[in-house]
Amino acid sequence: MDTFYTYFSEKKGWAGLRELMGTTFSERRQKQTAIRNFDIICTGPEIDTEAALESTSPLNPSSTGRARPGRHRKPMPLSSKPRRRCSGRWVAVIVLVMLTLLVLLAIGAYFLKTLIDSKFFFCKTSFKFISRSLACDGKEDCANREDELMCVTNMTVNSTFPVRLVTNSSVLQVYTRSGSWRLVCGEGWQIQHTQQVCQQLGYSSNPSSSMVAVNSLPSSIKTGFSAVTPSNSTASGISDLLTDSSSCASGSVVALSCSDCGQALGSQDRIVGGTDTTIEHWPWQVSLKIDGQHTCGGSLVTPRWLVTAAHCVAGTSNEVDLWVVQTGKTSLSPWGVSVDRVVVHGKYAKNDYDIAMMRLASPIKVQAATRPVCLPPSGLQINSSEPLWVTGWGYTAEKGTVSTILQKADVPFIDRATCLKLYGSIISPRMLCAGYPEGKVDACQGDSGGPLVYKMQRWQLVGIVSWGVGCARKNRPGVYSNVDELLEWIYTVMEKTS
Numbered sequence: 001m002d003t004f005y006t007y008f009s010e011k012k013g014w015a016g017l018r019e020l021m022g023t024t025f026s027e028r029r030q031k032q033t034a035i036r037n038f039d040i041i042c043t044g045p046e047i048d049t050e051a052a053l054e055s056t057s058p059l060n061p062s063s064t065g066r067a068r069p070g071r072h073r074k075p076m077p078l079s080s081k082p083r084r085r086c087s088g089r090w091v092a093v094i095v096l097v098m099l100t101l102l103v104l105l106a107i108g109a110y111f112l113k114t115l116i117d118s119k120f121f122f123c124k125t126s127f128k129f130i131s132r133s134l135a136c137d138g139k140e141d142c143a144n145r146e147d148e149l150m151c152v153t154n155m156t157v158n159s160t161f162p163v164r165l166v167t168n169s170s171v172l173q174v175y176t177r178s179g180s181w182r183l184v185c186g187e188g189w190q191i192q193h194t195q196q197v198c199q200q201l202g203y204s205s206n207p208s209s210s211m212v213a214v215n216s217l218p219s220s221i222k223t224g225f226s227a228v229t230p231s232n233s234t235a236s237g238i239s240d241l242l243t244d245s246s247s248c249a250s251g252s253v254v255a256l257s258c259s260d261c262g263q264a265l266g267s268q269d270r271i272v273g274g275t276d277t278t279i280e281h282w283p284w285q286v287s288l289k290i291d292g293q294h295t296c297g298g299s300l301v302t303p304r305w306l307v308t309a310a311h312c313v314a315g316t317s318n319e320v321d322l323w324v325v326q327t328g329k330t331s332l333s334p335w336g337v338s339v340d341r342v343v344v345h346g347k348y349a350k351n352d353y354d355i356a357m358m359r360l361a362s363p364i365k366v367q368a369a370t371r372p373v374c375l376p377p378s379g380l381q382i383n384s385s386e387p388l389w390v391t392g393w394g395y396t397a398e399k400g401t402v403s404t405i406l407q408k409a410d411v412p413f414i415d416r417a418t419c420l421k422l423y424g425s426i427i428s429p430r431m432l433c434a435g436y437p438e439g440k441v442d443a444c445q446g447d448s449g450g451p452l453v454y455k456m457q458r459w460q461l462v463g464i465v466s467w468g469v470g471c472a473r474k475n476r477p478g479v480y481s482n483v484d485e486l487l488e489w490i491y492t493v494m495e496k497t498s
């Protein structure tokens with residue numbers, strides 16, 4: 001009655017009384033039960049007993065003795081189910097929120113690191129940041145000039161690289177102490193000599209040698225012979241082991257295969273006028289990126305070294321660690337592996353000597369989608385009836401965009417005299433031209449640094465996409481760095497870079 005009075009007089013007057021009277025006992029019971037159930041969910045089991053006693057549905061039969069039977073009533077199991085439901089849900093929500101926060105935090109940290117990395121160089125020993133523009137050498141150095149260690153370097157080669165492979169069968173010639181190129185007789189040649197020469201050429205895996213009959217060779221290369229002399233000396237180069245000779249007693253000379261290069265998936269069948277292809281057909285093709293953006297193409301020539309164009313590197317930052325190399329993928333993605341050396345030709349200027357090399361931080365695994373291309377034998381004569389192939393993700397039209405899928409196109413070789421007529425004397429011996437007189441098919445922006453290859457028994461890298469006037473224009477063929485003229489530089493870089 002107390003409650004009734006308070007309710008009537010203080011709160012709602014007669015309306016309140018009617019409201020109270022109009023509520024049946026069972027309705028009020030239900031309301032109270034609902035309120036109690038809510039309490040159970042949110043406060044825990046101490047209310048359980050009371051609620052079980054008053055409620056129409058048994059919450060815990062152990063506290064009521066026996067559950068009253070009813071159509072929809074089933075005894076509850078012994079456990080305090082309401083509480084479990086409550087805490088289980090909350091734990092799940094908390095875990096979910098924490099996980100989301102962690103993921104967001106990790107993403108934030110990644111972007112922050114990328115941002116800081118792009119603006120600052122961290123000196124590990126002196127524990128300080130210096131602006132990227134000061135590394136490689138914009139001056140202000142880290143304590144032990146650590147910021148000068150990972151920079152693009154230039155290299156010019158003045159001396160003759162003393163070993164080369166010639167003709168389609170890769171016959172070995174050595175520049176001996178007498179100052180001439182000489183073939184090497186088969187007699188006395190052993191596996192360790194093969195290993196030594198291949199290593200000197202920058203190859204460390206799968207070297208093998210074969211013998212080629214002297215009388216099957218063109219006279220142009222028979223400029224002299226030499227033979228291994230048994231010695232116990234600690235020779236530094238193969239030429240120290242050779243003695244000039246007028247002929248070979250065995251009648252044969254050494255030919256070498258230093259690498260498992262130039263093999264690709266079956267034969268054929270943007271580049272402007274090209275078609276979609278897959279990386280397994282051109283497994284040496286790589287994409288070079290800065291800030292995740294495709295910048296240029298490149299070609300693996302060993303599992304660790306790739307060849308590209310100097311102009312791809314020269315216009316950008318001098319820091320090696322900004323480069324990322326995507327290998328073994330048909331489609332462009334922002335990811336790749338890092339690089340620990342970048343070497344640009346010291347004579348690179350105005351499209352001449354347009355070559356650079358990069359060394360991957362760790363070698364690729366040679367497999368179907370990642371495999372080096374062969375460096376051609378010196379003085380390789382390209383048969384103009386055979387096509388050259390150019391591949392890349394470059395523009396598919398002169399004012400177009402890059403292609404996400406690797407493109408291929410075949411372009412005929414254009415002899416030097418014709419190319420000189422088309423472009424004039426800017427065509428140096430370090431350049432070669434390829435394309436159709438009417439244009440239509442060509443490399444374009446973004447293909448630079450990528451391969452121009454020629455198929456013999458194996459694929460040979462004969463050119464590097466370098467320049468052109470527009471893309472695929474009539475009488476304006478693509479111009480490529482002439483690998484044949486740059487072989488010595490390539491071998492020297494691989495040999496001399498520690």
Ligand code: ARG
Nearest residue numbers: 443445446447448467468478
């Ligand atoms: N220089 C261009 C690049 O950086 C490649 C130009 C090739 N042009 C041509 N018409 N073949 O990607």
